Amino acid sequence: MSDEVQIDQEVYDRLIGEGKSERIARAKAKAAAVRQAKIAEGQSLGPKPAEEASKKLEEFREKAASGGGVATKTAAPAGGDAGAGGRLTPEQRAARVAASLGQEQQPPSMGVPASSEHTHRLLALVPPSGIQQVQAKQQDKVYTWPHLLLVEFVALLAVTALLLVASFFLDAPLGSLANPNEVPAINKAPWYFMGLQELLRYFHPMVAGVTLPGVFMVGLMAVPYVDKNPSAHPENRKLANMAFTFFLTFWGLLVIIGSFLRGAGYEWVWPWVEGLGFTL
Amino acid sequence: MAKKDLKGAVQDNVVWKSIFRPGSIYRKGYRDTSRDRALAAMNNVLYHLHPVKVKRHGLKLTYTYCLGGLSFFLFILLTITGIFLMFFYTPAAGAGTEVAYLNMRDLSASVTFGQLVRNLHRWGAHAMVFTVFLHMARVFYHGAYKPPREFNWVVGVILLLLTLLLSFTGYLLPWDQLALWAVTVGTNMMGFTPVFGDQVQFVLLGDVEIGPNTLLRWYVLHVLFIPFITVLFLAVHFWRIRKDGGISGPL
Numbered sequence: 001m002s003d004e005v006q007i008d009q010e011v012y013d014r015l016i017g018e019g020k021s022e023r024i025a026r027a028k029a030k031a032a033a034v035r036q037a038k039i040a041e042g043q044s045l046g047p048k049p050a051e052e053a054s055k056k057l058e059e060f061r062e063k064a065a066s067g068g069g070v071a072t073k074t075a076a077p078a079g080g081d082a083g084a085g086g087r088l089t090p091e092q093r094a095a096r097v098a099a100s101l102g103q104e105q106q107p108p109s110m111g112v113p114a115s116s117e118h119t120h121r122l123l124a125l126v127p128p129s130g131i132q133q134v135q136a137k138q139q140d141k142v143y144t145w146p147h148l149l150l151v152e153f154v155a156l157l158a159v160t161a162l163l164l165v166a167s168f169f170l171d172a173p174l175g176s177l178a179n180p181n182e183v184p185a186i187n188k189a190p191w192y193f194m195g196l197q198e199l200l201r202y203f204h205p206m207v208a209g210v211t212l213p214g215v216f217m218v219g220l221m222a223v224p225y226v227d228k229n230p231s232a233h234p235e236n237r238k239l240a241n242m243a244f245t246f247f248l249t250f251w252g253l254l255v256i257i258g259s260f261l262r263g264a265g266y267e268w269v270w271p272w273v274e275g276l277g278f279t280l
Numbered sequence: 281m282a283k284k285d286l287k288g289a290v291q292d293n294v295v296w297k298s299i300f301r302p303g304s305i306y307r308k309g310y311r312d313t314s315r316d317r318a319l320a321a322m323n324n325v326l327y328h329l330h331p332v333k334v335k336r337h338g339l340k341l342t343y344t345y346c347l348g349g350l351s352f353f354l355f356i357l358l359t360i361t362g363i364f365l366m367f368f369y370t371p372a373a374g375a376g377t378e379v380a381y382l383n384m385r386d387l388s389a390s391v392t393f394g395q396l397v398r399n400l401h402r403w404g405a406h407a408m409v410f411t412v413f414l415h416m417a418r419v420f421y422h423g424a425y426k427p428p429r430e431f432n433w434v435v436g437v438i439l440l441l442l443t444l445l446l447s448f449t450g451y452l453l454p455w456d457q458l459a460l461w462a463v464t465v466g467t468n469m470m471g472f473t474p475v476f477g478d479q480v481q482f483v484l485l486g487d488v489e490i491g492p493n494t495l496l497r498w499y500v501l502h503v504l505f506i507p508f509i510t511v512l513f514l515a516v517h518f519w520r521i522r523k524d525g526g527i528s529g530p531l
């Protein structure tokens with residue numbers, strides 16, 4: 001912060017007076033100050049002429065060829081030709097690289113030159129197979145902000161509102177203290193496990209409680225590997241859709257039966273006769 | 281003028297600039313141009329979840345029904361309400377020290393907003409199980425598990441299982457009759473695991489039957505272990521959605 005470039009106060013005040021923004025006025029005033037400083041040092045302003053740069057390079061190469069001047073082999077040509085950076089021909093550039101590597105006559109190589117003592121690489125070669133090539137068709141897309149984020153925000157608000165209203169009017173149940181010695185008349189798992197509990201009615205507990213759920217889970221995970229049909233269009237996958245709908249319906253039915261049509265002792269009841277034996 | 285100076289003073293310093301990346305709308309302002317829309321998405325932590333642009337058809341409510349997003353939102357909501365509940369709950373039970381159950385009583389009787397937050401947590405949990413089920417159905421009917429998304433479906437099934445386990449472990453915590461016996465139905469089934477039935481049940485219950493050890497064990501599972509695992513799988517799920525080229529479709 002301390003050695004910041006001085007600004008030309010006069011220029012700054014003038015520009016502010018003209019109604020320019022603070023930022024622009026400051027930048028221009030800074031530039032003016034730098035310009036003045038350079039003139040004071042006797043430097044020329046503006047881009048350096050090309051001849052001057054080439055001349056500096058020639059000088060440098062002569063020095064390099066005669067073995068003097070360059071202290072270490074790796075040392076980049078010290079100072080002086082900073083202004084020449086952008087104006088080298090490919091040959092000149094190659095010569096410069098070669099000079100700094102200490103092997104004037106050979107063509108520049110990408111890796112470590114065999115004759116050199118250097119062990120670091122200037123460039124890494126990446127085989128084409130090492131590059132992830134992504135090819136995709138141009139798609140009809142819209143900006144995430146504002147389009148998607150707005151939709152998401154509305155969905156989020158709607159759900160929050162719904163939950164708040166529900167929570168305001170319906171209290172979560174709390175029964176009497178847990179008592180391992182007193183089996184309640186109606187004894188049910190949470191609704192998402194009612195399908196399993198209903199199965200328990202028909203099968204041995206090992207089948208209903210362990211084998212079938214295991215088969216369902218593994219079966220679900222296997223779906224993408226079993227369904228080899230490449231089309232995602234409903235027209236082309238009637239069998240898959242039918243099978244899944246059947247599975248969902250079957251499961252839904254078990255949950256509904258278990259939740260609403262089972263009463264004391266897990267016997268069949270009609271809720272309008274015996275009341276709803278179901279707690280969320 | 282004064283307003284502009286104040287804004288400059290707040291925004292033109294190292295601290296502000298260290299918080300907001302170059303190009304952030306909080307550094308350089310926002311005009312409704314394509315460039316600024318892109319920058320708004322890029323210089324935002326949500327860039328981890330959303331690319332700059334998304335497929336137009338995915339915006340239609342009837343494509344995703346927002347179900348995956350809502351499942352995730354409910355997960356967040358449950359985390360927040362759950363932390364609140366943790367301040368007022370001790371997982372202790374057993375003859376003479378029915379702390380857990382009494383805590384639940386106090387929650388509705390004497391904690392400000394206690395009942396409301398408990399309700400939110402309870403109904404939110406049921407809602408999340410429901411939205412995750414529906415999300416799975418939506419994904420199936422769109423054939424959205426087809427290559428390259430096969431593995432993300434598998435991750436999804438694991439998330440479904442984790443959601444059920446989160447819900448189920450939470451069910452025991454109020455330590456009332458409802459909780460005890462609903463959970464008993466479930467854990468009895470576990471006891472029928474072939475060969476290792478007794479061992480499985482013992483690990484789950486920390487005892488031969490549901491008791492104080494079970495409560496502590498399920499509490500830790502519910503508030504720490506399963507949420508942690510779930511977050512890991514959620515990260516993989518979301519990462520794969522983007523790597524697989526955003527959401528599927530259009531049909």
Ligand code: HEM
Nearest residue numbers: 344348349351352416424425432433436437439440527528
């Ligand atoms: C905690 C539960 C879950 C969360 C928070 C979640 C979140 C998400 C989100 C936000 C998306 C983006 C698209 C959308 O919203 O539909 C998505 C896509 C997807 N999810 Fe889930 N998900 C969960 C469970 C599942 C389950 C149970 C499955 C399947 C068994 C699944 C399979 C997939 C697949 C395959 C996609 C890509 C869909 C597409 O490209 O259209 N996820 N998920």
